[in-house]
Amino acid sequence: MDAAYSAFAARIREAAEAGRALRFRGGGTKDFYGGEPTGEVFETRECAGIVSYEPSELVVTARCGTLLADLETTLARNGQMLAFEPPHFGAAATLGGCVAAGLSGPRRAAAGALRDFVLGVRIVDGRGRLLAFGGQVMKNVAGYDISRLLVGSLGTLGLIVEASLKVLPRPQAELTLQLELPEQRAIEMMNQWAGMPLPISATAWHDGLLRVRLSGAASALRSAAERLGGERLDATFADAYWAGIREQSDAFFAGDAPLWRLSLPPTAPPLSLAAEQLIEWNGSLRWCRTLAEPAMLRAAAEKASGHATLFRAGDKSAGAFAPLAPALARLHRELKSAFDPAGILNRGRLYAEL
Amino acid sequence: MGEALALKQIDAARQRAVVAALRAFLPERAVLWREEDTRPYECDGLTAYRRVPMVVALPETEEQVQRVLKTCHAADVPVVPRGAGTGLSGGALPLEDGVLLSMAKFMRMVRLDPRARIAVVQPGVPNAAISDVVAPFGLYYAPDPSSQIACSIGGNVAENSGGVHCLKYGLTVHNVLKVRGFTIEGEAVAFGSEAPDAPGYDLLALVIGSEGMLAVATEITVKLLPRPQTARVIMASFDNVETAGEAVAAVIAAGILPAGLEMMDRPATRAVEEFVHAGYDLEAAAILLCESDGTPEEVEEEIARTKAVLERAGATRTSVSRDEAERLRFWSGRKAAFPAMGRISPDYYCMDGTIPRKRLGEVLGFIAEMEKKYGLRCPNVFHAGDGNLHPLILFDANSADELRRTEQFAAEVLEKCVAVGGTITGEHGVGVEKIDQMCVQFGRAELEVFHAVKRAFDAKGLLNPGKAVPTLARCAEYRRMHVRGGKLPHPELPRF
Numbered sequence: 123m124d125a126a127y128s129a130f131a132a133r134i135r136e137a138a139e140a141g142r143a144l145r146f147r148g149g150g151t152k153d154f155y156g157g158e159p160t161g162e163v164f165e166t167r168e169c170a171g172i173v174s175y176e177p178s179e180l181v182v183t184a185r186c187g188t189l190l191a192d193l194e195t196t197l198a199r200n201g202q203m204l205a206f207e208p209p210h211f212g213a214a215a216t217l218g219g220c221v222a223a224g225l226s227g228p229r230r231a232a233a234g235a236l237r238d239f240v241l242g243v244r245i246v247d248g249r250g251r252l253l254a255f256g257g258q259v260m261k262n263v264a265g266y267d268i269s270r271l272l273v274g275s276l277g278t279l280g281l282i283v284e285a286s287l288k289v290l291p292r293p294q295a296e297l298t299l300q301l302e303l304p305e306q307r308a309i310e311m312m313n314q315w316a317g318m319p320l321p322i323s324a325t326a327w328h329d330g331l332l333r334v335r336l337s338g339a340a341s342a343l344r345s346a347a348e349r350l351g352g353e354r355l356d357a358t359f360a361d362a363y364w365a366g367i368r369e370q371s372d373a374f375f376a377g378d379a380p381l382w383r384l385s386l387p388p389t390a391p392p393l394s395l396a397a398e399q400l401i402e403w404n405g406s407l408r409w410c411r412t413l414a415e416p417a418m419l420r421a422a423a424e425k426a427s428g429h430a431t432l433f434r435a436g437d438k439s440a441g442a443f444a445p446l447a448p449a450l451a452r453l454h455r456e457l458k459s460a461f462d463p464a465g466i467l468n469r470g471r472l473y474a475e476l
Numbered sequence: 477m478g479e480a481l482a483l484k485q486i487d488a489a490r491q492r493a494v495v496a497a498l499r500a501f502l503p504e505r506a507v508l509w510r511e512e513d514t515r516p517y518e519c520d521g522l523t524a525y526r527r528v529p530m531v532v533a534l535p536e537t538e539e540q541v542q543r544v545l546k547t548c549h550a551a552d553v554p555v556v557p558r559g560a561g562t563g564l565s566g567g568a569l570p571l572e573d574g575v576l577l578s579m580a581k582f583m584r585m586v587r588l589d590p591r592a593r594i595a596v597v598q599p600g601v602p603n604a605a606i607s608d609v610v611a612p613f614g615l616y617y618a619p620d621p622s623s624q625i626a627c628s629i630g631g632n633v634a635e636n637s638g639g640v641h642c643l644k645y646g647l648t649v650h651n652v653l654k655v656r657g658f659t660i661e662g663e664a665v666a667f668g669s670e671a672p673d674a675p676g677y678d679l680l681a682l683v684i685g686s687e688g689m690l691a692v693a694t695e696i697t698v699k700l701l702p703r704p705q706t707a708r709v710i711m712a713s714f715d716n717v718e719t720a721g722e723a724v725a726a727v728i729a730a731g732i733l734p735a736g737l738e739m740m741d742r743p744a745t746r747a748v749e750e751f752v753h754a755g756y757d758l759e760a761a762a763i764l765l766c767e768s769d770g771t772p773e774e775v776e777e778e779i780a781r782t783k784a785v786l787e788r789a790g791a792t793r794t795s796v797s798r799d800e801a802e803r804l805r806f807w808s809g810r811k812a813a814f815p816a817m818g819r820i821s822p823d824y825y826c827m828d829g830t831i832p833r834k835r836l837g838e839v840l841g842f843i844a845e846m847e848k849k850y851g852l853r854c855p856n857v858f859h860a861g862d863g864n865l866h867p868l869i870l871f872d873a874n875s876a877d878e879l880r881r882t883e884q885f886a887a888e889v890l891e892k893c894v895a896v897g898g899t900i901t902g903e904h905g906v907g908v909e910k911i912d913q914m915c916v917q918f919g920r921a922e923l924e925v926f927h928a929v930k931r932a933f934d935a936k937g938l939l940n941p942g943k944a945v946p947t948l949a950r951c952a953e954y955r956r957m958h959v960r961g962g963k964l965p966h967p968e969l970p971r972f
Contacts, residue, residue, distance in 0.1 A: 176832075176834065177728075177729055178725035178726070178728045178729040178833070178834070179725075179728075179832055179833055179834060180728055181832075201731050202731075224678075230672065231672070234646070234650060235672065235673065237678055237681060238646065238649075238650050247925070251921045252921075253919075253921055253922050253925060254919075254922065255922065255925075257897065257898070257899055258832060258897060259830040259831065259832060259862070259863050259864075259897075259898050259899055259902070260642060260643060260830070260861075260862035260863060260864075261638055261642055261647065261830045261859070261862050261863070261864045261899075261902035261903050262830055262899040262901070262902060263635065263636045263647075263685045263899075263901050263902065263903060263904070263905055263906075264899050264900050264901050264906055264910075264914060264917055264918075265906070265914065265917075265918060265922070265926055265944070265945065266682055266685070266686055266690075266926055266929050266930075266945075267636070267649065267681045267682055267684065267685055267686075268682075268925065268926075268929070270649070270678050270681030270682070271677055271678055271679075271681060271682045273678055273681075274673075274677070274678060275677055275678075279677075290733060291731035291732070291733055292731070294731075313591050313592065313593075314591075316593060316702075317590060317591065317593050317613070317614065317615060317700075317702050318614065318702050319614075319702040319703065319704050319705050319770065319771060320702075321770075321771070321774070338770070338774060339770075339773060339774045339777045339778065341773035341774070341776075341777055342770065342771045342773045342774040342777075344773075345771065345773055346771070385669070385671040385672050385673050385674075386671050387592055387594075387670040387671055388592055388593075389589070389591050389592040403672060406671060406672045407672065427669070427670050427671065428669065428670075428671035429669070429671065429674065429675050431675070443675045443676065444675040445675075446675060446676050447665075447666070449659070449663045449664065449665050450665065450666075450667075450676060450679065453665070453679060453932060453933065454676055454677055456931075456932035456933075457677060457929065457932045460925070460928035460929060460931070460932050461925070461928075472676065473676070
C-alpha cells in the first residue's frame with residue numbers, strides 16, 4: 123500500500139512544482155466546514171483499508187480513505203470504540219477527513235478529544251515527501267508532536283495518508299437521565315457533577331431539558347442514577363438522541379439559520395445572545411443558531427475567554443474561525459511555509475492567509 | 477549517553493558583557509557567574525553529562541523572563557531553560573557559552589478554580605504540590621512521574637512527562653489546557669485555552685514535549701480530575717515473563733482498562749524486597765500490579781473480572797489489597813525500584829523505550845542476551861499497560877569500561893525498541909542522551925521537518941540548541957558508524 127502513498131506523493135510533488143493549488147477531499151461530508159475550499163479536487167477515497175488492528179494493543183492503524191463507519195464497525199465487533207465519538211456528517215465520512223477536521227462528539231468532555239487519541243500519522247507534505255511521525259505506542263516523546271499538530275489542520279499542512287489511533291473498550295452499560303432545569307442551573311449542575319467521581323459520559327442541554335448519559339459498570343450506573351435523580355429515558359430513544367447530537371441530525375440543527383460553535387470555559391455564565399442554544403460538554407460547548415452579526419458572537423466568546431467558529435452558514439465572509447493574535451498568526455504562517463512552501467495545500471480552508 | 481562532551485572554556489569577556497546586560501534589570505542575586513555559584517547547575521537528573529553554564533539567570537517575574545530572552549536574542553546568546561533539574565535525558569544540560577534560565581523562583585499557584593476544575597500555576601511548582609493543594613476539593617492532577625515530589629510542572633510540560641497511570645489518564649499533553657510564555661524573541665504567546673480547544677493549529681500539543689526548544693513557559697493551566705472514590709490493586713505472580721506479558725494482553729482484550737498496570741521481573745522484585753519489604757513473591761519470575769479505581773461498585777466488579785482473567789492467563793498466585801495501607805505497600809516496591817537499584821549497584825542507568833506490548837517477550841529475551849554480551853545485570857520494571865520499558869542497567873561509573881559497555885548496551889536496546897515498532901523514549905525525552913538514536917527512529921526528511929518547526933519558532937536557533945533533534949550531519953556520521961553493509965538493521969520495517 124506504500125505504492126498508493128507514493129502515488130499521492132508524486133502527484134503533490136508535481137502540483138507543487140507547477141504551483142497548482144490542491145483541495146483534498148475524502149467523502150466530502152465536511153465540505154461545509156472551514157473556509158471556502160479552492161483548488162483542484164484531490165480525491166483520497168481510493169486509498170482505504172485497515173492496515174493493522176490488534177484489540178489487545180488498543181491501537182488501530184488505517185488509511186485515509188477508510189470509511190469511518192467501517193472502522194467503527196470493526197472496532198465494535200471487538201467490543202471497542204473511538205472514544206471521542208467523531209461526527210460523521212454522512213455515510214461517506216473517511217478517517218482522513220475526520221483527523222484533518224479534528225472534531226469530536228458528545229463523549230469528548232469525559233474521554234478526551236480526537237487529538238488525545240492520535241498516536242501517529244503518515245503524511246505527504248507540500249513538497250510531496252512521505253513522512254512518518256509518532257507511531258503505534260501510547261507513550262512516545264521522541265521528536266516534536268507533529269501528529270497532533272496535524273489534527274484539525276484541515277489539510278493545510280499535508281495530506282494525512284494514514285493514522286494510528288488509540289481505541290478504548292466500549293462501556294459495559296449506558297443509561298440516560300433527563301432533568302428539567304433552566305440554563306444557568308444546568309450549567310452549574312454539569313460543572314458540579316464533573317468535579318465528582320461520577321460515570322458521566324455526555325451532557326446536553328436545550329430548551330429547559332438537560333440530558334445526562336452515564337457509561338460504565340451496571341452497578342455504578344445504578345448508584346449514580348440515584349444520586350443524580352431525574353427521569354430515565356428509554357434506551358432506544360436515548361441512543362437516537364445522542365446520535366442526533368453527534369451527527370447534528372437533531373431538530374435543533376435543522377433549518378438555514380447560521381450555526382455557531384462557541385468553545386468556552388465550562389463555567390462561563392449563560393450568554394446574553396438572542397440565539398437558540400444547545401449546550402454540551404459540561405457547559406464548554408455552546409451551539410447557537412442566530413443571524414446576529416459575527417462580530418457580536420466573536421466578542422461574546424472572547425469576553426468569556428473562549429472562541430467562536432462559524433460552523434455552518436451560507437455566508438462565511440466573516441471567516442469561519444476566530445482570528446489569531448498576531449504572534450500566533452506569525453507562527454501559523456511560518457509553520458505553513460515549513461510544511462507547504464509553495465502554498466498549494468487547501469489554501470484558505472483554515473485562514474485566508476494559510 | 478553518547479560521546480564525551482567537548483569542554484569549552486568560558487569566554488570571560490563575553491561572560492562579563494552578558495552579566496552586565498542582565499544586571500541592567502535583574503538584581504545581583506539573580507545573576508550567577510562565579511564558578512562556585514554556577515557549578516550546581518552543571519547537570520540535571522542525567523548526571524553522566526555535565527557542563528558549567530556561562531551565566532545563570534534567576535528571574536522572578538514574567539517581565540524579567542521576557543527581558544532575559546530579548547537580551548540574549550539580541551546578543552546571539554543561547555538560552556537553556558531549567559525547571560527542577562530532575563529530568564533524565566539531559567534536556568537542561570547547560571552551555572558554556574549560554575545562559576541557563578532557571579524558572580525555580582516561579583513557585584506561585586496563581587489561581588485555583590475547583591468549579592471549573594483547573595489550576596493555573598507557575599512553572600516551578602512541583603507536580604505533587606498541585607494535587608496536595610486541590611485535595612480538599614476532591615480533585616487531583618493525574619500525571620504522576622516517579623519524581624513528582626520534586627519535578628516541576630514546567631519541566632513536565634517540556635518533556636511531556638508520564639507516570640504509572642497513563643493508560644487510563646494520559647500524559648502531560650492530555651492534562652494541560654494552556655501554556656503561556658515567551659518565544660526566544662521575547663514575544664508573549666499563549667497556546668491552548670481554558671475552553672476545550674483554541675482556533676488554528678494545535679500549537680499546545682507542539683509545545684508540550686518540545687524539550688524547551690520552542691518557547692519558555694511562565695504560566696501553565698492544568699486540568700484537574702475528581703479523585704476516584706476508591707482504588708484497589710491486585711498483585712499477581714507468574715512463572716515466566718512471557719506469560720505475564722500475555723496476561724497483560726488478556727486483561728486489555730477483556731475490555732478492562734486498569735488505572736495502573738505494572739510489571740517487575742525477579743531481579744527487580746528481589747532488589748526492592750530487601751529494601752522496602754513490599755511483600756512481593758520472590759519465587760515468581762515476574763509480578764504484575766494491576767490497579768482498579770472508581771466508585772466502590774465499579775472497583776469491586778473490575779477487580780473480580782481482572783482477577784479471573786489473570787488466573788485464566790496463568791497467574792500462579794494473586795492477592796488483592798484489602799485496605800489502603802496494603803495497596804500502598806504493594807505499590808511501595810514499584811515506587812522504590814530505582815533507589816533500590818542504587819543499593820545493589822554503585823550506579824544504574826535507566827532506559828525508557830516503548831514497545832507494542834505483544835513484542836514484550838522478544839524484547840525481554842533480547843535484553844537477557846545483552847546482559848550476557850556486555851557482562852552487566854539489567855533488572856526490568858515496566859509500565860506494562862502502555863508498553864513503556866524501564867530496564868535498569870547496573871554498572872560502576874568509576875570503571876570507564878563498564879560505562880562504555882553500559883552505553884552500548886543501552887543503545888542496542890533502544891534500537892531494538894525501534895525495530896519492533898516502538899520508540900526510543902516513552903516519557904523521559906531525548907535531550908542529549910538519546911540524540912543519536914533519533915537518527916535510527918527518524919529519516920532525513922522527518923528530521924528536516926523538525927528543524928523547520930524549530931526555525932518557525934526560533935529562527936536563530938538560540939533556545940536550548942543541540943537537544944532532542946540531531947543535525948543531519950550528525951546522523952550521517954552516526955549512520956556511517958552503525959550501518960553495516962550499507963543497510964540499517966531490519967530495512968523492511970517502517971521507521972516511526
